[in-house]
Amino acid sequence: MQSWDTVAIIGVGLLGGSIGLALRKRKLAKNVVGIGRRRSSLAKAKELGCITQTSLTIRRGVAQAELVIVCTPVDLIALQAEEAAGFCASGAIITDVGSIKAQIVRAAEPTVLAASRGKAHFIGSHPIAGSEKTGPESARADLLHGRVVVMTPTARTDGAAYARLAALWEALGAKVLNLSPDEHDAALACTSHLPHLLAGALAVATPAERTRLCGNGWRDTTRIAAGDVDLWRQILTANATHTLKALDDFERVLARFRAALEAGDGPALAELLAEGKQRRDAVGS
């Protein structure tokens, strides 16, 4: 695996911090520049070994970067990718880790090319390695190990840049999966955005005076409802169409559970529960 001279990470939280830590631990990058707005957070990330240098501005931070990884909330990604494109090294690759892809890729792909005069490439990525934890303190060098990273190239994606970026994710221990931005968003609506909606709705629907009777089952089922409100507002709004489609499908299944319960039909209920258990067991812990 070819190593990188300078990688810039915009937003050094759990994911950005973990990528920096892994890049350094595996000696894949000589310099890792952390870019953020808060001095204290950058200092913490540097102290923890996630990054080697810090910058409060994208302009300065990406100046030597051959690779820029944008790890900020989804609403900021396309704009920051465009800004980075104006100042990074010629031939640089710009990618992101956002949980939605169509809107970001549609916006960032042309503006990155334009801002860099064709010298930088934007390729969307999404490491499936979220957590309700946040901040560089939670960063782990093995966060991507065994995880899937979805890459979403388009007809305009540079083949060599794609290969180089895919090799990087694999060097960090991930398996790369290639989907179109829209396929990604449709799949993640089912596997991540709808679960978030349901966890939130279940938490809201639980009367406050009954929460002392919440056990581990409720805690697991609602855990992601503790996630960052603004981040999830952005994700769900950006992927509303696919999430609503996933919600339609879910509600059809839920209606089957309801019908079995209403009819007192034990065998039908057991069949549904068995189907759910089979699907869940197949994914594992």
Added chain:
Amino acid sequence: MQSWDTVAIIGVGLLGGSIGLALRKRKLAKNVVGIGRRRSSLAKAKELGCITQTSLTIRRGVAQAELVIVCTPVDLIALQAEEAAGFCASGAIITDVGSIKAQIVRAAEPTVLAASRGKAHFIGSHPIAGSEKTGPESARADLLHGRVVVMTPTARTDGAAYARLAALWEALGAKVLNLSPDEHDAALACTSHLPHLLAGALAVATPAERTRLCGNGWRDTTRIAAGDVDLWRQILTANATHTLKALDDFERVLARFRAALEAGDGPALAELLAEGKQRRDAVGS
């Protein structure tokens, strides 16, 4: 805390095993008889220190018992309590750990009195300490530590027996909460039975070909769908009315999330997500 001479536990799985382990570790009972149908499972529980004696029949197992704790699937509890009542020591207390209470208490309270000729008392209990793990191998002496045990006395419950049983749960580290059987079932429909239904429905609604894109959020949200199918068929069927009511309430909240998404109303969505986060944060990990 007064200790017990002989306690019998019918069904030595995670919960029965953990109670046995805790009784012995805290020197609350001299003898703990494990009663079950499988010799190998009883031998395992004894080897692990959960019980001191074993019995394949309720008749023999409860012969010296002042306290019988029925830890079997909910459909068996009332019948086994009645059987135990015919053979246990005079003045014995019989309780259970089932996840539903109204049906069990309604059935067991009169039959225990009748079978024991008024010499044994049935009092319903429900330790909120479930897990998707099963078997005595998963037993932990501190399983009830800091957990809530709901006790569901009725107008016919013997006061001294109630006090003695409540003191036992507290000696095992739990906090006792007193609810009517019906109040218990209405509350648990919200905090446990509905979450199970939703986890199952979400697992079923997730297309198999998309499960490779399931991250930690999906894993948490669906974890309890891996639970025992027959046990949950029993619980949901027995508590269908309250669970359907909880489902109605949930669907009203879900419709608010849907409306916000359909309208692209970011502030309304953020408000709902914030309400869910607040409720979830209040319960803690």
